[in-house]
Amino acid sequence: MASGRFYMTCMVLGSLGSMCILFITYWMQYWRGGFAWDGSVHMFNWHPVLMISGMVVLYGAASLVYRLPLSWVGPKLPWKVLHAALHLLAFTLTVVGLVAVFQFHNHSKISHLYSLHSWLGITTVVFFACQWSLGFAVFLLPWASQWLRSLLKPVHVFFGACILSLSITSVISGINEKLFFVLKNATKPYSSLPGEAIFANSTGILVVTFGLLVLYILLASPWKRPDPGTLTDRQPLLRDRE
C-alpha cells in the first residue's frame, strides 16, 4: 500500500536509533564503569542512556506515527492513542533519567541546574510536558472543535520538532561536557582524542543524524496523512506501491 522508499527510510531510521542507544550504553558500560541505582557515578550513567532513549529515539519514533501510511486509512483514534502513549513512555524514561542525575548530584554534593546544558535540558523537558498535556487536552479529549484542532495542529507539529531539536542540542552539550569532565586528568586527555573520545563524539554525531532524519520525515518529506476526502484524488498511495 505504501512506498517502498518510505519503509527503506524507516529501516535506516530504526537502525540509526538502535545504534544511538547501543553506542551510549556501550560508552557508559565499557568506559564509565556500568550502571547502578545507588547515587554514585554509576547511577549518573543512566542519565545519558535514558535521555537519548527517551527524549531523542523514542520521542522521534513517536512523532512519526502519522507518517506511517498504515495510519492514513480507517479511524484515526487508535493512532492518536499510540502517538500519545509512545510519547508518555518517552516522557517517563526522561523523568527517570532526570532522577538519576539529580540523585547523583545530591549524593556527591554537586549543585543542581547550573550549566547551560542543564538550563536548556530542563527547559526542553518542561516544554515536552506542556506539549504532551496540551496535545492530550486538545487532540484526544473530545471537547475541542475541529476548527480548534485544525488551528493548533501545525503549531503542535512545529513545537514538537522544536522540542526534538532542543533535545539534540542538550544531548550534544551533555556529551561534550561529560568528556571534558572525565578526560581532564586522564593519561590521554580529550585533546589527544583517545578511543573513548572518538567513540563518544561519534555517538553525538549519530544522535544528530538520527534527529535530522526524523525532522526530514516529519517536516519535509511527502509522506503525510492526507486531509479527509483528498485520499483518492491527491494522495498517490497506490502509485507508490512499486
Add this chain to the structure above:
Amino acid sequence: MASGRFYMTCMVLGSLGSMCILFITYWMQYWRGGFAWDGSVHMFNWHPVLMISGMVVLYGAASLVYRLPLSWVGPKLPWKVLHAALHLLAFTLTVVGLVAVFQFHNHSKISHLYSLHSWLGITTVVFFACQWSLGFAVFLLPWASQWLRSLLKPVHVFFGACILSLSITSVISGINEKLFFVLKNATKPYSSLPGEAIFANSTGILVVTFGLLVLYILLASPWKRPDPGTLTDRQPLLRDRE
C-alpha cells in the same frame, strides 16, 4: 501591503538578534579581557562573537529574505541576489571566526578539532559551504530548469533550517565548554553560578530563542512568497493590510 503582525515579529527578531551579538560581545569584553588579533586568548574571543553573528544572527536574517512581503511582488532576481549576498557575508564572518580559533590553538599548542563541539561545528560550516554553492549553482546561475528548481527548493529550505539548528547546537555546546574551561579554578566556580555564568547561560538561551523564532517564520508561519499566479486568489496580501 503586509501584515502588521509580520513586522512586529521582525522587530522582536531584530531585537533578539542584536541582543545575542551585544551579549556575546559584552561577555568577551567584560569578563574575558576583550579582543586582539595576536594568537592570544583575546584573539580566541573573536570566535564566539563571529560565529554567533555569522552562523546564527546574519544567517537567520538572510534565510528570511523571501518572507518579506515586499519581496513577493516584482522580479525575484534582486531578492535572490540579496539572499545569496547576505549568506556570503555570514559565511565570511564564519570563516574569520574559524581563523580566530585555529590561530589561537596554533599559538597555544592546543590540538585542533578534538571536541564534539568542534566536530559538529566544522561539519555545520562544511554543510553551509555546500548549501551556498549548490544554491548559487541551481537558483542563481541561469542554466537550471524551472522543474529542477521546484524540485530542489524544499530540500534547500529544509537543509537551510537544519544548518541553523546545527549552528545553534554548536553555539550552545561551545558556550557550555568555555564556561567549564574558564571557571574551573575560579574563586566562584561554574557550579556556584557567578555573574559571568548566569550572563553567559542567558546568552545561550537568547541564541536558542532567536533561532526558534527564525525557524518558526521560515517553516511554520503563513508568511510565504506565493507561487506565481496564485497571488490574487490564494494569498491574503491585501486582507492583511490592517
